Amino acid sequence: MTADDSYRRLDDDDYPAYTMGRAAEMLGTTQGFLRAIGEARLITPLRSQGGHRRYSRYQLRIAARARELVDQGTPVEAACRIVVLEDQLEEAQRINAEYRRTATRHPADV
Template identity: 55%
Template structure:
């Protein structure tokens, strides 16, 4: 059983970090993380006791959001930038898939 739990640590989406741990890793206040949850920018999972649990992917997003705030962007602008970055990543992935399909079709 313990091996399965340790295997989860390699999963970017495994909620391994408490709010305090996440704040320490980010060098931020716990209130910052709670505010991101309230604003629906970052939705951590909840433990059985209702406590927030953050994944490594969420910590990466929180760090990006904090950088945008530190650069002077508002909450609305930060949300829009993150959304556009996600859209751009999805478009790049789709282009790569289409190119791969095209390459496979031309090889046959």
């Protein structure tokens, strides 16, 4: 692996760069919270060769949103479901916007 490859990983939102301890510290939460949202299948951390959980920046953003909801009094399972639904809505809106852009450029034959 070259130095360029290593630097590219730093920009990769999906690269599992953070240990469970570091992820919990960055989010200001506990490792138990990360385990709970993993059990609820909100995020699935990758495992190191030694079997330790590793989290990506993308997963940390999702975990941070779930933590916001839990801090507001939402149960963990419900918070995880809300985050999934928010993500699905965002994706549907993106697809619709893309469809509108292409439909405007290429009007259907009538």
